[in-house]
Amino acid sequence: MAANTVLNYLPRKSVIHRLTGTTKLAFFLLFTFASMITYNTWVLLGLLAVSIAAFRLSKIKIREVRFMMIFMLVFLLLNNLFIFLFDPNQGTHLYGTHHVLCHLFWRYDLTAEQLFYMVNISLKYFVALPVAILFISATDPSEFAASLNSIGISYKVGYSVSIALRYIPDIQRDYHSISQAQQARGVELGKNERFFSRLKNSVNILLPLILTSLNRIDTISNAMELRGFGKNKKRTWYTQRPFARRDFLTLALGVLLLLFSLTVTIKCGRFYNPFC
Structure with a gap:
């Protein structure tokens, strides 16, 4: 069975996959800016609905990206924890009111404003x-490399990004294969083994993995040199497709979402205060 990989391309027959790389890159940037410039709860909820709808249209299943979601949730919990530890009154300062829900210890009071502020922080992560x-x-x-080149970034940079994105799943598969070989030789990496023993055995896998990676990089470098990569200032792309109607509609949606977020932020303020 193939190893489960993360940060890899998942081909599907969906409207999202049929968009050009340039469209997806532009919409990603527009949508990210729209979610970054505001903490207004209603705007974030609207963007969240769009985000979930786009995910459903892609036909990608949650179990296929479970690792990335778990990683982001852990990061989100740690982020909220440190926000509260370093400044438990940040929400009070922002909203201008103070409603204590319960006293925890020392200077740490759990206030409705701080809780609401951290909910909005979490919403921003769930939106993006x-x-x-x-x-x-x-x-x-x-396709991503072609989209970077289409907005003016050097094709050498785009090609480097493309190789890196292709290389990450390969490294994960190599790690899985070496891990299986080591376990067949009696090296225990299962959950029954103690944590530090598993960590030590996992580190022992890194040496053959690094050697395999260096050999692959050298092979890719030689192949690119033989093909004269970098000789010309420009290059063509097989994966660069012409814009279709769906691309223009997607870009229009991204611009409208950004303008909506910006307008509400200017008119109503960056923060929505339910405690007034």
Whole structure:
């Protein structure tokens, strides 16, 4: 059975996958800016609905991107924890009111304002996460490189990004294969083994993995040199497709979402205060 990989392209027959790389890159940037400039709860909820709808249209299943979601949830919990530890009154300062729900210890009071502020922080992550996962999982690396080149970035940079995105799943598969070989030789990496023993055995896998990676990089470098890569200032792309109607509609949606978020933020303020 093939190893489960993360940060890899998942081909599907969906409207999201049929969009050009340039469209997906532009929409990702527009949508990210729209979610970054505001903490207004209603705007974030609207963006969240769009984000979930886009994820459903992509036909990518949650179990296929479970690792990325779990990683983001852990990061989100740690982020909220440190926000509260370093400044438990941040929400009070922002909203201008103070409603204590319960006293915890020392200077730490759990206030409704701080809780609401951290909920909005979490909303921003939940808004951006599905679109970020889609951008990675629904964009072919070569198509992504072509999209970078189409907005003026050097094709050498785009090609480097493409190789990196293709290389990450290969490294994961190599690690899985070496791990299986080591376990067949009696090296225990299962959950029954103690944590530090598993960590030590996992580190022992890194040496053959690094050697395999260096050999692959050398092979790729020689192949590119033989093909005269970098000789010309420009290059063509097999994966660069012409814009279709769906691309223009997607870009229009991204611009409208950004303008909506910006308008509400200017008119109503960056923060929505339910405690007034």
